[in-house]
Amino acid sequence: MGFVKIAVCDDEIIFARKLEKIINKYCTVKQIPFQIDIYQSGKEFIADNIKMMEYQIVFLDINMEEIDGLEAARELRKLCRDTYVIFVTAFINYTLEGYKVDAIRYLLKSDGNFGQSVCESLDAVFEKMQYKPHIREFSFQQGARRVALEKIVYIESSLHKLTFYVAEEGIVPYTMYETLNHIAAIFSGDFVRIHQSYLVNLRFVRRIEGNNLLLQDNLALPVARSKLKEVRQKIAMYKGVI
Amino acid sequence: MFEFVQGCSLVFLEAICCVIFFETFGERGRWKKGIFASRWKTILCLGVLSFPSAVLIQGDIWLQLVSNLALTIVIMMFYIRGSTGKCILLAIVLQGLLWLSDILALLAAPWLAQNDAAHSRKEDFLIALLVKMFLLLLLMVMNIVFRRRDARYIRARDWLVFLAVPVFSMAVTVSFIRNMEFVQTTGLERFFVEMALGFAAMNVIMFYFMQNIARREHLLHERALLDMEARSQTQLYKTIMEKVQGQRKLSHEYKNQITCIQALCEAGEYDKLEDYLKQISGEVLHDLDYIDTNNVFANAVLNAKYQEAVERDILMVCKINDLSGLAMDSSDLVVLLSNLLNNAIEACEKCPAEPSRESTVSVGLKLCLRKIKLKCVCEEGEFILSVRNTQNGALKKAREKLYSTKNDNPGSHGIGLKNVVQIVEKYGGYYAIGHTKSEFQISIIFPHMART
Numbered sequence: 107m108g109f110v111k112i113a114v115c116d117d118e119i120i121f122a123r124k125l126e127k128i129i130n131k132y133c134t135v136k137q138i139p140f141q142i143d144i145y146q147s148g149k150e151f152i153a154d155n156i157k158m159m160e161y162q163i164v165f166l167d168i169n170m171e172e173i174d175g176l177e178a179a180r181e182l183r184k185l186c187r188d189t190y191v192i193f194v195t196a197f198i199n200y201t202l203e204g205y206k207v208d209a210i211r212y213l214l215k216s217d218g219n220f221g222q223s224v225c226e227s228l229d230a231v232f233e234k235m236q237y238k239p240h241i242r243e244f245s246f247q248q249g250a251r252r253v254a255l256e257k258i259v260y261i262e263s264s265l266h267k268l269t270f271y272v273a274e275e276g277i278v279p280y281t282m283y284e285t286l287n288h289i290a291a292i293f294s295g296d297f298v299r300i301h302q303s304y305l306v307n308l309r310f311v312r313r314i315e316g317n318n319l320l321l322q323d324n325l326a327l328p329v330a331r332s333k334l335k336e337v338r339q340k341i342a343m344y345k346g347v348i
Numbered sequence: 349m350f351e352f353v354q355g356c357s358l359v360f361l362e363a364i365c366c367v368i369f370f371e372t373f374g375e376r377g378r379w380k381k382g383i384f385a386s387r388w389k390t391i392l393c394l395g396v397l398s399f400p401s402a403v404l405i406q407g408d409i410w411l412q413l414v415s416n417l418a419l420t421i422v423i424m425m426f427y428i429r430g431s432t433g434k435c436i437l438l439a440i441v442l443q444g445l446l447w448l449s450d451i452l453a454l455l456a457a458p459w460l461a462q463n464d465a466a467h468s469r470k471e472d473f474l475i476a477l478l479v480k481m482f483l484l485l486l487l488m489v490m491n492i493v494f495r496r497r498d499a500r501y502i503r504a505r506d507w508l509v510f511l512a513v514p515v516f517s518m519a520v521t522v523s524f525i526r527n528m529e530f531v532q533t534t535g536l537e538r539f540f541v542e543m544a545l546g547f548a549a550m551n552v553i554m555f556y557f558m559q560n561i562a563r564r565e566h567l568l569h570e571r572a573l574l575d576m577e578a579r580s581q582t583q584l585y586k587t588i589m590e591k592v593q594g595q596r597k598l599s600h601e602y603k604n605q606i607t608c609i610q611a612l613c614e615a616g617e618y619d620k621l622e623d624y625l626k627q628i629s630g631e632v633l634h635d636l637d638y639i640d641t642n643n644v645f646a647n648a649v650l651n652a653k654y655q656e657a658v659e660r661d662i663l664m665v666c667k668i669n670d671l672s673g674l675a676m677d678s679s680d681l682v683v684l685l686s687n688l689l690n691n692a693i694e695a696c697e698k699c700p701a702e703p704s705r706e707s708t709v710s711v712g713l714k715l716c717l718r719k720i721k722l723k724c725v726c727e728e729g730e731f732i733l734s735v736r737n738t739q740n741g742a743l744k745k746a747r748e749k750l751y752s753t754k755n756d757n758p759g760s761h762g763i764g765l766k767n768v769v770q771i772v773e774k775y776g777g778y779y780a781i782g783h784t785k786s787e788f789q790i791s792i793i794f795p796h797m798a799r800t
Binding site for chain 1: 782
């Protein structure tokens, strides 16, 4: 793993130092090269747009004067979606718009397990960082193409022909002569066979409505009666992951 | 006289077979009161009423068959809840089984009583009794197998031990029959017959005894469920009460604090004032809820369980959002959350805590063995609830043994989960359970659960 840039933004300097110490120890033990910058207010943090975007991980205190952690996170999100935001707060509150700014964790300051919580959140972040898209080459009728499996919304089979619906700019269909049973093994646990002729990526599933599976962009596909139970279980498992 | 008793006992044995058979395939209790509400009265009735036909139309097998069938059908229609067609069908099948047993008796007779010269009537009776006992055994097994639902609280091994009794008594009867030829005195002959009858009666009594045990086990199980629910309700009530009282105390103290601050201000002792403020702000913070979902009931449970987890050295990671629009009965929500989190905490506790703990940092860096991840969010009208916790593989196995024989059965994860599954089904939700040796996850989705 490359060099990780981490920002800690907290107006209580003692607390920021404590956090820094924990992160320091974590990264040393895990042998991750890192750099930590400490900001003492939200204002200071968002002052430099370009610098702000360089951080991969940001610990934000929610209760800060003038510009609080949420405000700062929103500013950050306007520019960049990939930064991992971890909120540090006195208490976890629903009103936090934090859910919208897609924070990976909330940490409770007063928690006796604070050190562990920080490490757990860093574990979660690094797990996500190390994640690489599964890219495979398929020879479509439209020509050979490298496709990330994560971008395939679903695959439809009809008459020995497969149509891959891939999320690119809009959903683009690619076709090839093959059968679903033949290639199903390539697709990992994130895919579910909902029907004789459909293999769907759970990532794009919104919900089950009666016997239909609703996907993003209001797509609806029929679920085979015999597969309904299995499909529901897989969706439940997938959505339950934190 | 003795022969009359023999005849009676055979008839009643048949009646008992009949009742067991009908109970296997039908629900008893069409009548709440009267003769047919009681099993033994029904058996008596069947037995007594079949006498006239047996005496009057001796000889004509077909007429006897028809009268027997009619009697069975009429009485069972009073006894069993179910359509007439079902009663007729069951009666015909039973009659067929009785016939088969008679044929079996005829076939077995030469093999059992080898010296056909001195073929006594007592021997014939014993053979008939033996075959009836065999039929009884068959029907008992059918009852146990087809009514698995009633019998599930008694383990298969116990049932096997129980089934040894009829097999044993049949073996004894066989040896009686084979030794009959050497018996010279009528007294001993009668003794043999009485013994065999005693065994047959014992079989029947044992069977109903086992059924009673099964029923009692079932009631005990139900009670355990109810107790659990009541406990979680009381717990919730307590936490809410504590919160209210805490709040009351707080607002009372607030007044005192203001007075104190005022006094310090007036005296100009600003250093002391600063100390004092620091002190009370810590207190106030301590009394606050850590997790707020905008739903009083969810808050009460989540915060109580969060505290519990922290006290037990368990790391709890939560993902929550606004649950104010949740269209679920508050008591169900409480049972759901508290059961899931109780199970998780209990499982985590069985995991070893960290070996050493010089500082928070070093603790954090060790592999955290006690961890609960909770997701409790409303998204697109769906309520998603998921709990993932570490567990000790060894414990899991012990539990499965205790609660269930099947792996897929929710009962295998403790009684609490059964309550959860009931609630999930009540709201038309669905769930998935996954576990490895060191982790357990349950994930539930309730569709159409959020008010907009």
